[in-house]
Amino acid sequence: xxxxxxxxxxxxxxxxxxxxxxxxxxxxxxxxxxxxxxxxxxxxxxxxxxxxxxxxxxxxxxxxxxxxxxxxxxxxxxxxxxxxxxxxxxxxxxxxxxxxxxxxxxxxxxxxxxxxxxxxxxxxxxxxxxxxxxxxxxxxxxxxxxxxxxxxxxxxxxxxxxxxxxxxxxxxxxxxxxxxxxxxxxx
Amino acid sequence: xxxxxxxxxxxxxxxxxxxxxxxxxxxxxxxxxxxxxxxxxxxxxxxxxxxxxxxxxxxxxxxxxxxxxxxxxxxxxxxxxxxxxxxxxxxxxxxxxxxxxxxxxxxxxxxxxxxxxxxxxxxxxxxxxxxxxxxxxxxxxxxxxxxxxxxxxxxxxxxxxxxxxxxxxxxxxxxxxxxxxxxxxxxxxxxxxxxxxxxxxxxxxxxxxxxxxxxxxxxxxxxxxxxxxx
Numbered sequence: 001x002x003x004x005x006x007x008x009x010x011x012x013x014x015x016x017x018x019x020x021x022x023x024x025x026x027x028x029x030x031x032x033x034x035x036x037x038x039x040x041x042x043x044x045x046x047x048x049x050x051x052x053x054x055x056x057x058x059x060x061x062x063x064x065x066x067x068x069x070x071x072x073x074x075x076x077x078x079x080x081x082x083x084x085x086x087x088x089x090x091x092x093x094x095x096x097x098x099x100x101x102x103x104x105x106x107x108x109x110x111x112x113x114x115x116x117x118x119x120x121x122x123x124x125x126x127x128x129x130x131x132x133x134x135x136x137x138x139x140x141x142x143x144x145x146x147x148x149x150x151x152x153x154x155x156x157x158x159x160x161x162x163x164x165x166x167x168x169x170x171x172x173x174x175x176x177x178x179x180x181x182x183x184x185x186x187x
Numbered sequence: 188x189x190x191x192x193x194x195x196x197x198x199x200x201x202x203x204x205x206x207x208x209x210x211x212x213x214x215x216x217x218x219x220x221x222x223x224x225x226x227x228x229x230x231x232x233x234x235x236x237x238x239x240x241x242x243x244x245x246x247x248x249x250x251x252x253x254x255x256x257x258x259x260x261x262x263x264x265x266x267x268x269x270x271x272x273x274x275x276x277x278x279x280x281x282x283x284x285x286x287x288x289x290x291x292x293x294x295x296x297x298x299x300x301x302x303x304x305x306x307x308x309x310x311x312x313x314x315x316x317x318x319x320x321x322x323x324x325x326x327x328x329x330x331x332x333x334x335x336x337x338x339x340x341x342x343x344x345x346x347x348x349x350x351x352x353x354x355x356x357x358x359x360x361x362x363x364x365x366x367x368x369x370x371x372x373x374x375x376x377x378x379x380x381x382x383x384x385x386x387x388x389x390x391x392x393x394x395x396x397x398x399x400x401x402x403x404x405x406x407x408x409x410x411x412x413x414x415x416x417x
Contacts, residue, residue, distance in 0.1 A: 017398055019267060023260055031254040038252050048255050052263050059267055063401055124244040142245035147212040163203040170206070170241065186234055 007071035014062035026055050029072070032144060033079050039139050040083040040132065041090075050086060054079045069153050076144070077154045080136070087132065119182065126176040134169035141166060197224075202234065209238045271393040342383040342392055343369070343412035344399070347376050352405045360405045364398070379412060 007028070013021035033054055037047035057078050065074055127138060140146045140154060152159045174184045201224045207213045208221040225231050348357055361367070364382075371378030382395050392411065399409040 015401070017394065017401070019264065022267075023264075026260050026263065030259065034255050035249045035252045039249065044252075048259070051255065052259065052266065055263055056266055056270070060270075060401075120240070120244055120247075123240060124248050127241065127244055127248060138241070138245055139249065141206050141210060141212075142242040143249040145210055145212060147214075148207055166206055167199070167203045170238075173241070184237055186237055 008065075008067055011058075011062045011065045011071055014059060015065070022055065022059055025058065025071070025075075029075055030055070033075060036076060036079055036139060036144065037083055039135060040080070041086055046086060050079065050082055053082055057082070069150070073146070073150045073153050076140070076146070077156070080154050081156075122180055122182060123173075123177065126173055126180060129176055130169055130172060133165065134172060137162065137166045137169055198228075201225075201231070205231075205234060206238050206241075209235055209242065268390075268393075271390075271397040341381045341385055342387045342395070344380050344382050344396060345408070345410050345412050346378050346380050346399070346406050347408035348378075349403065349405055349407040357405060360402060366399075377408075 007025065010021045010025045014025065030051060034047055034051045037050040037054075038044055041047055041050060054075065058075060065071065069077075127135070130138065136155060137151065140151045146154065148159045148162050151162045155162070157165070171187050174186055177184050201221055204213060204217055204221050208218060208225075211218075213221065225235070367381040368378050369381050373379070382399065383392070387395060396409050396411065399406050
């Protein structure tokens with residue numbers, strides 16, 4: 001709660017043109033925004049550029065922050081909107097289902113791959129093979145610890161869609177793991 | 188312990204909430220609902236375990252991403268400085284203003300009329316009270332149609348008001364920011380405005396203009412005056 005109050009106070013100071021306040025907010029959120037951006041656009045150079053754009057937008061539009069959502073949610077929604085725009089421009093949504101299943105080396109069958117790779121590392125690889133939409137939900141829920149309503153605000157879909165999207169992301173993850181030779185026992 | 192038979196719909200509803208239950212980010216009612224279901228269905232513990240694995244690997248994946256360098260804010264700071272300076276160096280922008288000035292659109296004509304109403308209101312609000320008391324010849328009576336020699340001192344800018352701004356809002360902003368209209372309305376709905384009683388250094392002028400530009404509900408255009416300052 002105190003962080004939320006501090007963030008809102010920083011945004012007021014940013015709106016008044018105080019660059020030191022932006023530096024403070026940047027210090028708080030830069031790493032997480034960068035990681036979110038990297039996972040979204042899958043390119044660290046673009047993610048770095050995107051992160052800078054996010055805080056530039058915060059600088060320019062701090063006066064428009066109304067406080068209905070938390071500052072964190074607002075910042076991540078800017079990052080998501082800009083990231084999705086960049087993805088559309090790059091036409092990066094080319095990870096089709098067949099590609100998603102090609103985790104193993106060509107010479108390995110799934111069983112060998114599963115033996116070679118620690119299960120956790122395999123799970124990490126499979127999470128990374130989810131679609132951008134699914135990966136975003138997973139990252140926001142598990143790493144950025146956002147609630148259903150916060151994710152709804154960030155990505156601009158209804159809360160019910162957030163829940164079903166996560167459900168299908170997890171289901172898809174199990175399918176990818178199954179193809180890699182690991183039965184998770186769900187769904 | 189016998190388990191209560193649950194419909195797939197209820198189970199799926201719980202499964203949809205389970206990731207946020209594990210993360211502790213459900214509201215109190217939903218948390219209690221899921222907790223009660225899990226207590227009645229101990230076989231769901233396996234799913235909770237799966238979610239904890241997913242969470243652990245998602246965190247590991249994200250934390251493996253190296254943080255950007257500390258100098259990243261310096262680059263942002265430089266961008267902000269460039270952003271503030273942009274109006275004063277962008278001759279393109281001044282050209283755009285000049286073109287608008289020379290070819291007034293019907294909207295500009297409408298604004299010329301509305302702007303006159305603003306000026307009348309400002310005149311009625313004792314304009315001299317907005318001026319610094321120790322500036323020479325600081326009083327003037329009208330900002331419309333007179334050659335105001337003393338009004339050329341200080342730092343000047345050309346502005347255009349946002350159409351949705353009311354006269355009262357404009358007047359309040361001018362008063363709070365100590366801005367003074369020294370000429371206008373000009374063709375295109377432009378006004379020449381004194382934004383500081385003295386000539387400001389470049390960085391301060393840029394900051395002053397950026398402050399005005401940030402008030403988009405009042406100003407739709409703010410640019411340094413092209414005819415220089417005294």
